[in-house]
Amino acid sequence: MSIDALNTQKLQEHAEEIRQQYEDLKAKNLNLDLTRGKPSSEQLDFSNELLSLPGQNYRTESGVDTRNYGGLVGIQEIRNLWAQVLGIPAENIVAGDASSLNIMFDLISWSYIWGNNDSERPWSQEDKVKWLCPVPGYDRHFSITEHFGFEMINVPLTQDGPDMDVVRELVKDPQVKGMWTVPVFANPTGITFSEEVCRELASMETAAPDFRIVWDNAYAVHTLTDTFPVVHDVLSMGAEAGNPNRFWFMSSTSKITLAGAGVAFFASSKENLDWYSEHANIRGIGPNKVSQLAHVEFFGGPEGVYEQMRKHAGSLAPKFARVLEILNERLAPFGAAEWTEPEGGYFISVNVVPGTASRVVELAREAGISLTGAGSSFPLKQDPNNENIRLAPSLPPVSELEVAMDGFATCVLLAALEAA
Amino acid sequence: MSIDALNTQKLQEHAEEIRQQYEDLKAKNLNLDLTRGKPSSEQLDFSNELLSLPGQNYRTESGVDTRNYGGLVGIQEIRNLWAQVLGIPAENIVAGDASSLNIMFDLISWSYIWGNNDSERPWSQEDKVKWLCPVPGYDRHFSITEHFGFEMINVPLTQDGPDMDVVRELVKDPQVKGMWTVPVFANPTGITFSEEVCRELASMETAAPDFRIVWDNAYAVHTLTDTFPVVHDVLSMGAEAGNPNRFWFMSSTSKITLAGAGVAFFASSKENLDWYSEHANIRGIGPNKVSQLAHVEFFGGPEGVYEQMRKHAGSLAPKFARVLEILNERLAPFGAAEWTEPEGGYFISVNVVPGTASRVVELAREAGISLTGAGSSFPLKQDPNNENIRLAPSLPPVSELEVAMDGFATCVLLAALEAA
Numbered sequence: 001m002s003i004d005a006l007n008t009q010k011l012q013e014h015a016e017e018i019r020q021q022y023e024d025l026k027a028k029n030l031n032l033d034l035t036r037g038k039p040s041s042e043q044l045d046f047s048n049e050l051l052s053l054p055g056q057n058y059r060t061e062s063g064v065d066t067r068n069y070g071g072l073v074g075i076q077e078i079r080n081l082w083a084q085v086l087g088i089p090a091e092n093i094v095a096g097d098a099s100s101l102n103i104m105f106d107l108i109s110w111s112y113i114w115g116n117n118d119s120e121r122p123w124s125q126e127d128k129v130k131w132l133c134p135v136p137g138y139d140r141h142f143s144i145t146e147h148f149g150f151e152m153i154n155v156p157l158t159q160d161g162p163d164m165d166v167v168r169e170l171v172k173d174p175q176v177k178g179m180w181t182v183p184v185f186a187n188p189t190g191i192t193f194s195e196e197v198c199r200e201l202a203s204m205e206t207a208a209p210d211f212r213i214v215w216d217n218a219y220a221v222h223t224l225t226d227t228f229p230v231v232h233d234v235l236s237m238g239a240e241a242g243n244p245n246r247f248w249f250m251s252s253t254s255k256i257t258l259a260g261a262g263v264a265f266f267a268s269s270k271e272n273l274d275w276y277s278e279h280a281n282i283r284g285i286g287p288n289k290v291s292q293l294a295h296v297e298f299f300g301g302p303e304g305v306y307e308q309m310r311k312h313a314g315s316l317a318p319k320f321a322r323v324l325e326i327l328n329e330r331l332a333p334f335g336a337a338e339w340t341e342p343e344g345g346y347f348i349s350v351n352v353v354p355g356t357a358s359r360v361v362e363l364a365r366e367a368g369i370s371l372t373g374a375g376s377s378f379p380l381k382q383d384p385n386n387e388n389i390r391l392a393p394s395l396p397p398v399s400e401l402e403v404a405m406d407g408f409a410t411c412v413l414l415a416a417l418e419a420a
Numbered sequence: 421m422s423i424d425a426l427n428t429q430k431l432q433e434h435a436e437e438i439r440q441q442y443e444d445l446k447a448k449n450l451n452l453d454l455t456r457g458k459p460s461s462e463q464l465d466f467s468n469e470l471l472s473l474p475g476q477n478y479r480t481e482s483g484v485d486t487r488n489y490g491g492l493v494g495i496q497e498i499r500n501l502w503a504q505v506l507g508i509p510a511e512n513i514v515a516g517d518a519s520s521l522n523i524m525f526d527l528i529s530w531s532y533i534w535g536n537n538d539s540e541r542p543w544s545q546e547d548k549v550k551w552l553c554p555v556p557g558y559d560r561h562f563s564i565t566e567h568f569g570f571e572m573i574n575v576p577l578t579q580d581g582p583d584m585d586v587v588r589e590l591v592k593d594p595q596v597k598g599m600w601t602v603p604v605f606a607n608p609t610g611i612t613f614s615e616e617v618c619r620e621l622a623s624m625e626t627a628a629p630d631f632r633i634v635w636d637n638a639y640a641v642h643t644l645t646d647t648f649p650v651v652h653d654v655l656s657m658g659a660e661a662g663n664p665n666r667f668w669f670m671s672s673t674s675k676i677t678l679a680g681a682g683v684a685f686f687a688s689s690k691e692n693l694d695w696y697s698e699h700a701n702i703r704g705i706g707p708n709k710v711s712q713l714a715h716v717e718f719f720g721g722p723e724g725v726y727e728q729m730r731k732h733a734g735s736l737a738p739k740f741a742r743v744l745e746i747l748n749e750r751l752a753p754f755g756a757a758e759w760t761e762p763e764g765g766y767f768i769s770v771n772v773v774p775g776t777a778s779r780v781v782e783l784a785r786e787a788g789i790s791l792t793g794a795g796s797s798f799p800l801k802q803d804p805n806n807e808n809i810r811l812a813p814s815l816p817p818v819s820e821l822e823v824a825m826d827g828f829a830t831c832v833l834l835a836a837l838e839a840a
Contacts, residue, residue, distance in 0.1 A: 290681035
């Protein structure tokens with residue numbers, strides 16, 4: 001299904017019907033929210049046991065009292081567990097508070113103020129800092145680099161990851177200091193980087209010695225099918241290629257247990273972790289170890305993580321399937337949009353008729369359906385083609401989702417009609 | 421008891437006895453740690469109920485699902501509770517993750533990178549940033565301003581707070597951008613700022629428009645007696661004096677519930693909070709609301725907080741009393757030290773014979789007693805008189821504390837003897 005196939009004649013033939021559908025939609029006075037990739041109540045219920053943990057077992061196996069101060073890198077047991085989940089040595093993993101986004105912000109902030117462990121000078125003292133942004137991508141990533149005033153450079157995303165021909169060329173510029181990635185079930189496209197792309201990213205030459213790839217593996221185990229993706233050990237790939245400090249590897253339990261009260265992880269080379277700790281140790285005394293211990297008890301081991309993810313898949317997969325069905329029923333006949341069919345993650349990325357995405361969002365809002373703003377998956381929220389919309393099917397129950405998606409399809413058709 | 425009263429003659433008369441006491445001490449092969457102000461296991465037990473909270477009640481009164489994303493400023497219920505504890509309107513309070521130190525670091529970091537809401541330019545673009553440091557003070561405060569390369573200026577601390585004649589003079593310098601304080605039961609002296617000092621700090625003219633006082637009210641309810649201190653509402657004092665944005669008011673439950681897994685608070689003017697949120701909203705999605713709800717349930721209301729603090733006082737007061745008794749028995753006869761007798765907080769500040777503090781710490785370490793490093797209560801760890809030592813009586817049980825304090829006294833006397 002390609003957007004090139006827009007059937008304007010058919011659209012015109014159904015113009016009256018589409019307009020009537022939109023009026024009917026508005027008459028429903030809906031109040032539906034599809035803006036963010038939030039887990040549903042049903043999904044959060046899978047972790048309710050955590051709300052009473054750790055209970056009276058407040059000591060780790062090695063005897064650490066998690067109630068007290070200390071332990072900057074997190075408790076050993078959760079680092080061990082996540083080492084197994086990610087296939088990375090535990091000594092390369094720091095366990096923090098709930099949010100990996102916080103850690104990403106700090107890594108960039110500290111590089112900006114003091115430079116990272118490979119910097120010749122703080123990034124704030126560079127004439128300009130440029131940052132590679134595979135698009136469409138995660139809005140909150142782009143907000144961070146925007147906040148620091150970095151020049152963001154769009155890089156096309158293929159089915160296998162960022163277009164490496166483009167990346168290899170861009171990193172010859174010493175002002176290019178880093179790159180955002182979501183390597184598995186990417187936000188919002190759902191694509192997963194191929195092993196070849198991983199190796200190329202690990203081995204490519206960069207002009208900046210302190211170049212870093214934020215490897216935000218937020219959906220590493222977030223399958224919608226029966227199979228789990230391979231988590232490539234890019235730290236080893238980098239080390240083997242002579243670039244041991246290339247990756248800032250992020251992970252968290254946010255969409256595994258409790259979205260607002262999980263555990264975040266930062267995995268990297270020893271040198272990178274030492275540099276991180278040097279600053280983190282000034283910023284504070286350590287993360288919430290009680291929550292970390294609760295997670296260790298909750299999961300039991302890596303199989304507990306996979307079991308939990310199968311429950312999530314059981315809740316999410318039918319929603320994704322229903323969204324795809326509706327898009328297919330309503331839009332395919334007109335060739336009025338193209339979309340991804342992800343096997344994991346939290347989003348479906350839709351390209352509507354070029355130039356109409358913001359109008360679709362506006363029409364939906366007027367009908368009581370909140371969508372993520374048009375362009376939000378691009379740096380500075382500027383979608384050069386004004387065509388991309390990110391759908392987040394996780395939060396609403398199926399019945400609401402069906403109403404919202406049917407309404408969304410109507411808006412896509414109406415906007416296409418207006419533009420025809 | 422004043423250090424001026426050092427009785428060298430008496431010291432010499434007891435020289436042999438003191439040397440023998442030190443040899444006996446070393447022979448015990450102790451391994452005791454008095455370095456940090458950590459709560460004891462007994463104190464942490466007072467909060468064990470928290471380890472199973474919030475249980476299945478994961479929604480706030482207003483219906484927020486604490487398990488999910490969102491809520492940058494924390495849940496309303498914990499803000500309401502802390503508003504009552506601090507005597508500050510809830511809308512002026514943000515509830516965060518466990519560590520107020522983290523928030524202090526971020527406030528300074530963000531002022532450094534972007535300037536605060538009253539800055540003409542980012543602090544990083546100032547020729548020099550100077551920071552007032554009442555001494556002796558909290559080592560982790562000083563580590564932050566050292567990390568950012570600020571010039572730290574010692575300000576003498578009186579019984580009523582910082583010497584205001586000195587402060588008023590220093591803030592005429594526009595490069596002076598801020599000041600550390602621990603206004604109630606200060607670390608390490610235990611002194612509490614008088615209402616007059618609070619008002620003067622709120623009303624004094626400063627050359628820098630973006631001058632900030634970090635009002636680290638870490639021990640606001642941490643009494644060792646039957647009475648709780650008055651928590652002065654410096655936000656109102658500042659507003660009344662035309663300086664509404666002067667105070668960054670910090671608080672936390674760290675030494676009320678679980679030291680590593682509590683809730684931290686940042687209270688300030690609306691403008692300051694808006695500025696904070698502008699950056700915090702880029703750094704992440706929000707704090708651990710599950711932990712906040714657990715705390716609301718645990719305390720029930722402000723009286724629950726006071727009840728909890730009475731338990732802490734019941735555990736800590738005998739330890740403090742015992743330390744003071746031993747210092748008095750062993751050191752007063754020689755006039756070999758002077759010390760504070762705090763009515764709250766976590767520390768006793770001891771001044772030994774000038775020039776001998778580092779030697780005392782060395783002697784203690786050789787005898788298996790770890791003390792906080794000499795000078796650690798001063799910027800750059802430089803005590804100009806090499807006389808101050810911070811004692812932290814909270815962690816060890818009384819029996820160990822007695823052994824450690826007796827050993828400490830021996831070391832003080834031996835160092836005095838060596839220097840005599």
